Amino acid sequence: MEDKNKRPSRPASSRPSGPNNARRREDLPARGGSSNRAGAPRQTRDGSDPRGARPAPMDREQSRLRPRIFEPDIPDEITGEELDKSLRAELLSLSAENAKVVARHLACVNLYAEDDPQRAHKHGVAAAHHAGRLAVVRESAGYAAYRAGHYEIALKELRASHRISGDVSMWPVMADCERGLGNPLKALNLAGSDEVKRLAKPEEIEMRIVASGARRDLGQFDAAVVTLTCKELKNEQEEWAVRLRYAYADALEAAGRKEESQEWFAKCAEIDTEEATDASERCL
Incomplete structure (x- = not known):
């Protein structure tokens, strides 16, 4: 005989985007x-009564279940x-x-x-x-x-x-995602936020590079150069030094400052011992 007082059985618990290849x-x-x-x-529960019994799976609102x-x-x-x-x-x-x-x-x-x-x-x-x-x-x-x-x-x-x-270490990547979505102004807003003050030096440099790229997206080529003009360009030891010099040289070239660009591509090549960039070719 079916037990009318038997509790319902507990149900088993059951995320697009657009690449910017031209970047x-x-x-x-x-x-x-x-x-x-x-x-x-977390899967939410609905319909529970004062005694703690929950509806059987077939009675549960399907929209509230976690989708497969x-x-x-x-x-x-x-x-x-x-x-x-x-x-x-x-x-x-x-x-x-x-x-x-x-x-x-x-x-x-x-x-x-x-x-x-x-x-x-x-x-x-x-x-x-x-x-x-x-x-x-x-x-x-x-x-x-x-x-x-x-x-x-x-x-x-x-x-x-x-x-x-x-x-906040992911702030530069978030800013570059905004660039990828065609939102350079939003990227610059992130670059100018208070959170940037909390970044470690490597992430700070990356944010400069992203912000410079956002300026270029807006056609502000001189401002892109200014964004990367910093004392850290003298650094030759840190891992981020190669990327900073390369980005600076590239920004100079985009701004039409060819001679200065060649100089900085050469300076980049000097410390790019692993040839992570094509600086040695672009300084010729």
Whole structure:
């Protein structure tokens, strides 16, 4: 006989964009954030009565269920242990099963970041779907979307990460996403915000490069040069020095200052020992 007092069974719990391929490499900020870093809100409950009983799955409002997403395949050999211990530690607030799924997706974000950014992006979306309340996961998803050229999604994810953690290190990438979306004025607004004062030197330099690019987007070529005119151009040791000199030389060339441009391409080539740029060719 059917037990009329039996509680209903608990239901099982069940994120577009436009690449700007014509963008110059020197205008883009470095892929910020840790290379080891890579949502939907929690499923809400409705209709619960004073006794705590919940409607059976068939009675629940379907629009309130978390939508299913495309889950990209994860190679069997990827276990999630490939991530840094510090990153895996940030997943401990998740259930053990969910933490493993998220860790494996984040490992795939790193695995495909360079060779297959679109695939990496899909894994970023999946990770954020499973752990949307974790800043590090939203940040990883944002950077993956940025590398794949999905600037609108990248902005959404990076803004979410900032809201959760208060970290501003992704500010230059957010500004460049605005450029990618055709919003140079919004990029400049970000570059002039109070948050920029909190940036570490590498991110500060990247923001200068992005802001200079935004000036060029607006046809303000002399202003683009001024934006990059700083004492840091004398630096020869830091990793960002090559990018800064290259961007400065390129801005000079765009402003029609050919002789000065050649000089700075040569100065860039002097410290670009790994030939990360074509400065040696452009100074000829």
